[in-house]
Structure formats: C-alpha cells, structure tokens
Amino acid sequence: METNERTAPEKQRRVGTFTLGVVLVVSGILMLVSMFWPQLDWEWALKCSPLILIGLGVETLLAAKGGGKVKYDWVGMVLCFILVCAALCLYAMAWWMLYHPDWYW
Numbered sequence: 001m002e003t004n005e006r007t008a009p010e011k012q013r014r015v016g017t018f019t020l021g022v023v024l025v026v027s028g029i030l031m032l033v034s035m036f037w038p039q040l041d042w043e044w045a046l047k048c049s050p051l052i053l054i055g056l057g058v059e060t061l062l063a064a065k066g067g068g069k070v071k072y073d074w075v076g077m078v079l080c081f082i083l084v085c086a087a088l089c090l091y092a093m094a095w096w097m098l099y100h101p102d103w104y105w
Contacts (some may be wrong), residue, residue: 015063016079019055023083043097049090056083 030045096103 014073014076014079015060016056016076016083019052019059019083020079022055023052023086043094046090046094046097049087049094052083052087052090056080 030042034040034042
C-alpha cells in the first residue's frame with residue numbers, strides 16, 4: 001500500500017523582518033506620544049538608535065542557531081540595508097546633538 005502523504009513545507013523567514021516590525025511599532029508609538037506630549041525631549045530616543053543594530057544582530061544569530069530555514073534573498077538584504085542606514089542616520093543625529101548642541105535647531 002502506497003500512501004500519498006504530503007509533508008508540510010518548512011517555514012522560511014526572512015532575516016530582518018522581525019527587527020523591522022519592532023522598529024516600526026516603536027517608531028509609531030514614539031510618534032503618537034509626541035502628538036500628546038510635544039514638550040518631551042527626544043534626544044534619548046535618538047541615543048537608543050544603536051538598539052536597531054543590536055536587534056538585527058540578535059535576530060540573525062537566533063535565526064542561524066534555531067536550525068530553521070532562513071531566507072537570505074534580496075528582499076531580506078534590502079530590509080537589513082534599510083535598518084542599518086536608519087540606525088546610522090539616527091546615531092549620527094544623536095552624536096551631533098550630543099557633541100555639538102549649539103549647531104542644531
């Protein structure tokens with residue numbers, strides 16, 4: 001007797017999607033908070049921008065360790081590139097505000 005059972009395809013996940021989702025949620029929350037408390041000082045948020053790179057690195061390490069199939073295609077690399085560029089730009093702004101406070105605004 002021959003059985004025709006199909007095995008479920010292994011789930012694939014693009015590296016960077018979880019970190020991008022977290023960054024989008026946190027950014028949205030910060031924007032919402034800024035609408036209700038405009039006097040809030042945002043330098044601390046800019047100083048936390050390296051957490052984007054830490055999150056991306058942790059996600060990559062956990063995906064590699066987990067043994068599941070990780071997809072490193074061009075879409076995933078574009079997501080990672082966007083996250084890295086955003087983190088670097090935000091870090092540069094925080095550095096500029098910290099070390100040259102008289103040059104901004």
